[in-house]
Structure formats: structure tokens, C-alpha cells
Amino acid sequence: MNRSRVTIRDVASQAGVSRQTVSRVINQTDNVAEDTRARVEAAIANLGYRPQVWAQSLATGMTGLFACIVPNLTDYTFASLVHGAELGARAAGAFLLSATADNDKMFSGLIDELVMSGRVDGLLVINPFVDERYSYLPADFPVVLAGARPRHGQWQSVALNDEDVGYQATKHLLALGHRQIATVTGPLTEDCAQDRRYGYQQALQEAGIPLRADWLLTGDWSAASGYACWQRFGRSRELPTAVFAQNDQMAIGVLRAAYSQGIQIPQQLSIIGVDDIPMAAYATPALTTLRQDFHAIGQQAMQLLIAQAQNQHGQIVQKRLPAQLIVRESTAPIVF
Amino acid sequence: MNRSRVTIRDVASQAGVSRQTVSRVINQTDNVAEDTRARVEAAIANLGYRPQVWAQSLATGMTGLFACIVPNLTDYTFASLVHGAELGARAAGAFLLSATADNDKMFSGLIDELVMSGRVDGLLVINPFVDERYSYLPADFPVVLAGARPRHGQWQSVALNDEDVGYQATKHLLALGHRQIATVTGPLTEDCAQDRRYGYQQALQEAGIPLRADWLLTGDWSAASGYACWQRFGRSRELPTAVFAQNDQMAIGVLRAAYSQGIQIPQQLSIIGVDDIPMAAYATPALTTLRQDFHAIGQQAMQLLIAQAQNQHGQIVQKRLPAQLIVRESTAPIVF
DNA sequence: GGTATCATTGTGACCGGTCACATGTTTGTT
DNA sequence: AACAAACATGTGACCGGTCACAATGATACC
Numbered sequence: 244m245n246r247s248r249v250t251i252r253d254v255a256s257q258a259g260v261s262r263q264t265v266s267r268v269i270n271q272t273d274n275v276a277e278d279t280r281a282r283v284e285a286a287i288a289n290l291g292y293r294p295q296v297w298a299q300s301l302a303t304g305m306t307g308l309f310a311c312i313v314p315n316l317t318d319y320t321f322a323s324l325v326h327g328a329e330l331g332a333r334a335a336g337a338f339l340l341s342a343t344a345d346n347d348k349m350f351s352g353l354i355d356e357l358v359m360s361g362r363v364d365g366l367l368v369i370n371p372f373v374d375e376r377y378s379y380l381p382a383d384f385p386v387v388l389a390g391a392r393p394r395h396g397q398w399q400s401v402a403l404n405d406e407d408v409g410y411q412a413t414k415h416l417l418a419l420g421h422r423q424i425a426t427v428t429g430p431l432t433e434d435c436a437q438d439r440r441y442g443y444q445q446a447l448q449e450a451g452i453p454l455r456a457d458w459l460l461t462g463d464w465s466a467a468s469g470y471a472c473w474q475r476f477g478r479s480r481e482l483p484t485a486v487f488a489q490n491d492q493m494a495i496g497v498l499r500a501a502y503s504q505g506i507q508i509p510q511q512l513s514i515i516g517v518d519d520i521p522m523a524a525y526a527t528p529a530l531t532t533l534r535q536d537f538h539a540i541g542q543q544a545m546q547l548l549i550a551q552a553q554n555q556h557g558q559i560v561q562k563r564l565p566a567q568l569i570v571r572e573s574t575a576p577i578v579f
Numbered sequence: 580m581n582r583s584r585v586t587i588r589d590v591a592s593q594a595g596v597s598r599q600t601v602s603r604v605i606n607q608t609d610n611v612a613e614d615t616r617a618r619v620e621a622a623i624a625n626l627g628y629r630p631q632v633w634a635q636s637l638a639t640g641m642t643g644l645f646a647c648i649v650p651n652l653t654d655y656t657f658a659s660l661v662h663g664a665e666l667g668a669r670a671a672g673a674f675l676l677s678a679t680a681d682n683d684k685m686f687s688g689l690i691d692e693l694v695m696s697g698r699v700d701g702l703l704v705i706n707p708f709v710d711e712r713y714s715y716l717p718a719d720f721p722v723v724l725a726g727a728r729p730r731h732g733q734w735q736s737v738a739l740n741d742e743d744v745g746y747q748a749t750k751h752l753l754a755l756g757h758r759q760i761a762t763v764t765g766p767l768t769e770d771c772a773q774d775r776r777y778g779y780q781q782a783l784q785e786a787g788i789p790l791r792a793d794w795l796l797t798g799d800w801s802a803a804s805g806y807a808c809w810q811r812f813g814r815s816r817e818l819p820t821a822v823f824a825q826n827d828q829m830a831i832g833v834l835r836a837a838y839s840q841g842i843q844i845p846q847q848l849s850i851i852g853v854d855d856i857p858m859a860a861y862a863t864p865a866l867t868t869l870r871q872d873f874h875a876i877g878q879q880a881m882q883l884l885i886a887q888a889q890n891q892h893g894q895i896v897q898k899r900l901p902a903q904l905i906v907r908e909s910t911a912p913i914v915f
Numbered sequence: 916g917g918t919a920t921c922a923t924t925g926t927g928a929c930c931g932g933t934c935a936c937a938t939g940t941t942t943g944t945t
Numbered sequence: 946a947a948c949a950a951a952c953a954t955g956t957g958a959c960c961g962g963t964c965a966c967a968a969t970g971a972t973a974c975c
Contacts, residue, residue: 250931261955266933274952293695297642298931300633301960308676308698316662317857322652329652329679338698340644340676343665359629362644362674466861495861502863521653525802525831527838527863586961597925602963610922634961637930 249292258286269294300361309548310357311341311367311389312350319520320490320537321369324389327541328367334542335549337364350376358384365552367544372433385551389544390537392434392561399551401544404563405435408533409442409487412515415531415568416485417450420577421513425458425483427472427493436461439489439517458483462493469496477504484512484577491516491523491532498526498573509575519569528572535566585628594622605630636697645884646693647677647703647725648686655856656826656873657705660725663877664703670878671885673700686712694720701888703880708769721887725880726873728770728897735887737880739871740899741771745778745823747904748851748869752821753786756913757849761794761819763808763829772797775825775853794819798829805832813840820848820913827852827859827868834862834909845911855905864908871902 251269255262260279267273268283275283286292300306311328313321325341332339340363344350350371357363358381365385371377372391380386380398388400416424426443429436444454457479462468469488473496476483488494494516501512508514508528516523519534547560587605591598596615603609604619611619622628636642647664649657661677668675676699680686686707693699694717701721707713708727716722716734724736745762752760762779765772780790793815798804805824809832812819824830830852837848844850844864852859855870879898887893 251933252931262932263934263956264954267954270933272933273954276953279953291695293691293697295637295697295931297633297636297697298960299933301631301637301931301962302933304960306633316652316658316665317655319653319655322658325677326652326679329677333678338676338678338693340674341661341665342669342674343662355629357674361629361631361633499861499863522858522861525835525858525862527835587963588961598962599926599964600924603924606963609924612923615923631961634930635963637932637961638963640930 249290254286254292258283307337308363309365310363313369314345315343323537324541327538328545331542331545347374347376351379365548387544387548399547399560401540401562405438406442408566409439410446412487413443413446421485423483424485427488428461429464429489466492466496469493470500473497473500486514488516491518491520495526513574531571531574532569533566534569585626590622590628594619643673644699645701646699649705650681651679659873660877663874664881667878667881683710683712687715701884723880723884735883735896737876737898741774742778744869744902745775746782748823749779749782757821759819760821763824764797765800765825802828802832805829806836809833809836822850824852827854827856849910867907867910868905869902870905
């Protein structure tokens with residue numbers, strides 16, 4: 244059953260013009276005489292006419308729809324990126340269809356269905372480096388990566404300036420007098436984890452502090468992995484006085500592990516995370532962190548994507564956005 | 580630029596059949612001889628042909644796309660619903676486009692663009708009762724509400740059994756020996772808040788405990804409102820020994836407010852929430868709660884929606900799903 | 916053998932827009 | 946006054962599928 248039986252031809256005949264003229268009024272592509280436009284607009288309003296998008300797609304080859312492939316939506320960081328991207332799309336009159344893929348098989352299936360069947364004009368991809376899924380990304384098709392810098396540089400992207408994040412977080416701890424600074428990284432297969440670690444190392448080196456391999460542990464972004472990492476630190480002869488966790492979830496895991504050992508935070512241990520997820524402000528004590536502007540990342544990624552879908556060519560842009568230090572209760576000057 | 584220059588006619592001519600036969604192979608609608616099918620499939624594979632969805636939409640009037648209108652995606656409960664809905668759609672070969680609307684103007688704009696222009700086959704709506712937005716819901720168009728029971732019963736819906744949630748939560752506190760049980764509700768314009776309150780009152784009445792108006796406060800689902808409500812309880816002569824908060828966010832707010840006054844949880848105060856958001860397990864102490872299966876709600880809502888889009892008619896189904904009590908550390912037997 | 920039924924395949928029209936091009940009218944320039 | 950340029954509008958073809966219906970051949974039944 245078609246909801247709208249009103250077609251452009253109905254409008255044309257009611258306004259006494261050709262369908263092409265109606266099309267011109269709708270799309271504002273060509274000059275139309277003022278009174279003609281008024282007549283057409285009256286007919287449109289009168290009949291309650293709406294152009295049907297699939298007919299436009301068929302004729303133009305553009306759908307006004309973009310897809311975002313995301314590992315999941317329930318993670319706050321991903322959801323925020325998607326939300327920012329949606330706003331970017333809406334601002335351009337387009338829509339965003341989000342699809343979750345948590346393994347490379349689902350990922351390639353989605354690409355197949357979304358891209359090959361012409362459902363969307365472009366693809367926004369979040370986090371394609373967790374496994375091999377990036378290798379399924381379509382060539383010769385508008386693609387932008389959000390929240391991850393691509394390994395080999397052949398894709399456009401918008402991401403946090405991760406080296407700077409690692410550097411800033413470590414600097415904050417150094418400024419508080421800490422010298423025994425451990426770090427919990429994300430999976431090192433992901434560039435952002437590598438980059439944040441690099442920034443951490445840079446800051447320590449500048450401060451003349453030697454790197455300790457046993458204070459560099461790798462988690463998987465989850466709170467549980469942060470918890471486990473703290474337990475591994477506990478086996479060292481010496482405990483760090485501060486921990487830089489590469490995201491808030493792991494930071495909260497560290498926090499809880501230390502808390503359950505009776506360690507006082509921030510008096511005995513300072514902890515800093517990255518992201519500023521809502522839970523960060525509600526942790527006990529509230530977490531100091533580096534806030535990502537997920538919103539802006541998603542929005543700018545979508546802008547790049549739309550431009551790419553329209554222009555076709557254009558050089559590869561890789562934007563890096565800054566983070567903002569949010570000092571709360573989980574970091575404090577070291578006590579001697 | 581069209582990505583796929585391969586059309587059904589190319590496949591037809593390569594396979595030496597008509598386009599209709601190719602169509603039959605693709606859609607498996609009619610009988611096709613075994614060898615013909617093989618020849619067509621070979622041609623499809625050979626040319627890398629994919630049916631273009633917009634062409635199919637134009638011809639059939641169906642898009643295979645559904646929209647979910649949601650207040651925001653960054654709230655875990657909404658995101659989970661959307662995720663469940665997406666799985667439901669994918670299982671039927673359809674896609675889900677999620678669009679956020681946080682006021683009735685955006686809401687009506689979305690309806691206009693999504694429904695009137697034929698972009699989607701149906702609408703999944705989350706939480707349309709916060710203001711007047713439900714009044715913009717399109718008539719004669721497939722609509723299902725997820726996570727909210729409709730006020731007047733003219734829409735299909737899948738939601739939690741909210742009376743039972745309120746009842747169970749209160750029963751749990753009663754079973755621990757509590758008699759001074761306060762509650763923090765969501766906005767009473769929303770039916771689910773009313774229903775949960777009703778369940779709470781039922782349980783108290785069954786236990787022969789009189790209702791106290793000063794122990795029934797209304798928040799707005801946010802942690803901040805939970806915090807504020809606890810402060811208002813503090814002004815009473817007498818403090819409750821247990822609080823039933825209608826969602827986890829408010830429960831955490833109550834928890835933090837009480838904690839900051841030096842009240843020990845659960846020794847002096849038991850707190851129970853609803854939802855089981857991820858933060859619940861990481862609160863200090865970990866929150867006892869009633870878990871909603873958002874996943875199932877979203878998925879079943881999408882199933883209803885797809886059925887509705889295909890059948891047209893069918894009676895109005897309003898499903899109610901149960902919640903599951905998750906006992907953690909924030910509730911304990913009352914100490915005399 | 917004749918006819919009804921079924922399986923298999925093909926044909927033209929159509930879905931509702933837009934594109935390229937053609938046409939007629941007005942305005943501007945020398 | 947003559948001609949070019951700009952403006953305003955219309956026409957036929959086309960985008961890539963599917964629908965309704967027709968046509969063919971094979972099988973079944975009487």
C-alpha cells in the first residue's frame with residue numbers, strides 16, 4: 244500500500260505546469276518565475292505532496308543516507324560518536340543508519356549489503372582495527388574513519404590527538420609530583436593505544452624518568468581489565484603512586500581494585516583516565532580524566548564524509564582533535 | 580557516479596534469459612528450472628551484480644528500512660533498546676535508521692521527513708510521552724512503541740511490566756525487614772513511573788504499611804535528581820531505612836547523597852534501582868537492581884513493527900516483559 | 916486424441932522522480 | 946533594428962527494478 248498517492252505529476256497538473264517545473268521548485272535548481280513558484284507551492288501544500296526519496300535515488304544515484312558501522316551502541320563512547328555523526332548528517336539534510344558489527348564477518352556482510360546494493364552514499368566506520376575488519380573496507384567508495392587514525396593512511400579520518408592525550412595525562416601526574424607513574428594501555432594493535440603510550444613515554448623521558456616495563460600493562464578497555472592490571476602491579480616490589488589508564492573504564496577498574504585493597508585514593512594513589520564518560524563523575528572518588536569531544540569528532544567525520552560523497556576526489560584529510568583535562572578527585576599531589 | 584553499472588538486464592543477457600527470470604531467481608518468488616537458475620546465478624556471480632534497493636523500493640513501495648526515534652543515544656537504556664531493535668531488523672533482512680529527537684519540534688520534523696517522503700516502512704518510537712510528541716505520531720502508518728506503554732492504547736507496544744517492577748522491588752525491601760521505605764519516582768507524566776509507583780503502593784498495602792506522602796518524591800530519572808531527593812528526605816523528622824528508586828541513575832544519586840552525609844550503605848540504608856545499567860555494578864557499593872532486558876524489548880518491538888508493516892491490519896498487541904532481581908551490595912537486612 | 920493443468924519463461928507497462936535538450940519569451944547590446 | 950544572451954518552461958528518455966499478463970511447452974486426465 245502506498246501511503247502517498249500524490250505524485251509530482253498531480254502537483255504539476257494542479258498548478259498548470261510541467262513536472263519539471265515542479266521539480267525545479269522543489270530542488271531550487273533553476274530559475275522559476277515568482278508567480279509560477281507560488282502556484283506550485285500552493286499546489287504542493289494543497290495536495291500535501293512530498294517527493295519520494297527512492298524515486299529521487301533512482302534518478303540521481305544518491306540516497307541521502309549514510310551508514311555508520313560501529314562495534315556496539317551501548318558503549319557510551321561509540322554512542323556519542325554516532326550521535327555527533329547523526330547531527331552532522333541532519334545538518335546536511337541527510338540521515339544516518341547505524342549498524343553494529345562486532346566481528347569481521349558481520350562487518351563484511353554489512354559492507355556488502357549497505358554499499359553494494361546502493362543503500363547508502365558513504366560509510367562512517369568506528370574502530371575497524373580491532374581485528375581484520377578494516378581489510379573489508381570498500382575501495383572507490385566514500386569512507387571516513389571516526390575515532391581512529393588509520394594505520395596506513397589511505398582513509399580519511401577524524402580522531403583524538405592521542406599522542407597529546409598520553410602526554411598531557413602524564414604531565415598532569417608529573418606536575419603533581421609523581422615519579423612512579425604506571426600506565427594501563429588499550430590493545431596495542433590499535434593505533435590510538437600506541438599513540439597514547441608514546442605520549443606517556445615522551446613525557447616521562449622529558450622529565451628524565453626511566454621507563455619501567457613492569458609498569459606498562461595492556462588491557463582491553465574494559466573495567467575488568469583495569470582491575471586485573473592493578474592486581475598485576477601489586478606483584479611488583481614497589482607500587483606506583485600514580486596510574487594513567489588509557490580510558491575511563493580501565494581507570495575505574497584500577498580504582499576499584501586499589502580501593503578493595505584498602506588503598507586510599509587519591510592520598511596513596513592518583514588515577515587519571517581518558518574519555519570523561521558519565522560514570523567518571525560518579526566514581527568514588529570522582530575520576531580525573533581527559534575529555535574527548537566525541538560529539539565534535541562524529542560531526543566532523545560526517546562532514547568529511549558528505550564532502551567526499553559529493554566531490555568524489557579531494558585529498559585525504561586526517562583531523563586530530565584535542566582533549567580537555569578535567570580535574571576531579573582521583574588525582575592529588577604526592578604525599579611524602 | 581554510479582558504483583554499480585551492472586543491472587538486471589546485463590545479467591539477463593549474459594545468462595540468456597529475460598530480466599524477469601533474473602528477478603525470480605533473486606527473490607525466489609516463482610518456479611525456475613534448475614539449470615536456468617544455475618546459469619543466472621553464475622552470471623550474477625560473474626558480473627558481481629547486486630539489486631539496487633532504491634529501484635526495488637520504487638517498484639514495490641517497500642524500503643526494507645525502519646526508523647527508530649529516540650530521545651538520545653548516549654543513555655544506556657535507550658541505546659540498548661535500539662541495539663535490540665537493530666538485531667530484530669537485521670534478522671528480517673531489514674535495516675534500522677536511528678534518529679534522535681529531544682523535543683517535539685524535532686520529533687514532528689523527523690516524522691515528516693522519514694514517513695512522508697517514504698524513507699522508511701515503519702517507526703519504532705522510544706519514550707514519546709515526555710511532552711506532547713506522541714501527538715505527532717502518524718496515523719495509518721506502522722508504529723510500535725518500545726519501552727513505554729501507551730496512555731490511550733491505540734498503539735502497539737513492548738514494555739516492561741512496570742507494576743510488577745515496583746511491586747518486586749518493594750517486596751525485596753520488605754523481605755529484608757524494612758518498614759520505612761521511601762521511593763523516588765520518574766516524572767509522573769510517564770505511565771511507567773505511575774505504574775512502578777502503583778506496584779510500590781500495592782506491596783506496602785499488602786504488608787499493612789501506611790503510605791507516607793513525604794516519602795514519595797519525584798525526580799527526572801537523572802542521578803542529580805536522585806541526589807536532590809535524598810536531601811529532601813533528610814528534612815523529614817525521620818529517615819527511611821530503604822529507598823526504591825525507579826531507575827539506577829536516581830538510585831546512584833541517592834546513594835551518593837547519603838554517602839556524602841556519612842550514612843553507611845547498606846548498614847544504615849538499603850537502596851534498590853531499576854534497569855541494571857553497567858554503572859550499577861560499579862557503584863560503591865554495587866547496586867541492587869531490577870534488570871530490564873532492553874535487548875528483548877527492542878527486538879520484540881521490531882518484530883511487531885515488521886509484522887505490522889507487512890500485514891497492514893492485525894489487532895493491537897501490547898507486550899509486557901518481566902524484570903529480573905539482581906541482588907548486589909546496596910541492600911541488606913535491617914539492623915535493629 | 917483432445918483438452919485442462921501446471922511449470923517455465925518472456926513482454927510491455929509502470930513505479931516517481933531527474934536529466935539533457937528543445938522551445939519560446941524577454942532583456943540587453945551595438 | 947538586429948542579434949546575442951539570459952530567462953522561463955516543456956518534452957521524451959531514462960534510472961533499475963517489479964507487476965500483471967501472455968505465451969510456450971510438457972504432463973495429466975478422460
